[in-house]
Amino acid sequence: MPTPPDSTRTSLAQRLTGHARTTWPQLTDLHIRHRGAFAYVDGELADGETVKLMRLRYAGSAASWGFALYYGSTERYEDSILPTGSFAGTPEDALDCACQLHLIAFDS
Known part of the structure; x- marks a missing residue:
């Protein structure tokens, strides 16, 4: 599997962070870590709790x-x-799908 170049990693972070800011107010931050061809995305809630959301390949x-x-x-x-x-x-x-599933419990 190919590994994303640094420019793609940067672009991914900018795209996801910008989208989260405008679409998912429950999230105060996104944490994205890379390992090989994978990007793991966690969301941070207002109370500081971190929620594992998804993996991108x-x-x-x-x-x-x-x-x-x-x-x-x-x-x-x-x-x-x-x-x-x-x-x-x-x-x-992908972020929308993951957030719809994982954040619904936090809105109740």
């Missing part, structure tokens, strides 16, 4: 990433289908 394009949700019940990332019906999509689509 780089396949050579900054516009389309593979998507895996984090499941707390198994403490694993599992490849998942986005609402678009695909296993890969934009980072913003």
Whole structure:
């Protein structure tokens, strides 16, 4: 698997952070860490709690990433289908899907 270049890592962080600011007010920050072809994305809530959201897999394009949700019940990332019906999509689509699933409990 290809490893994303530094410019793609920077672009990914900017895209996700900007999207989170405008779409997910429950998140005060995003934490993105990279390991090989993967980017792991955690969200920070107002009370300081960190929520594991998703893993993205780089396949050579900054516009389309593979998507895996984090499941707390198994403490694993599992490849998942986005609402678009695909296993890969934009980072913003992946963040929206993960946040819709993981943040709903925090809004109650």
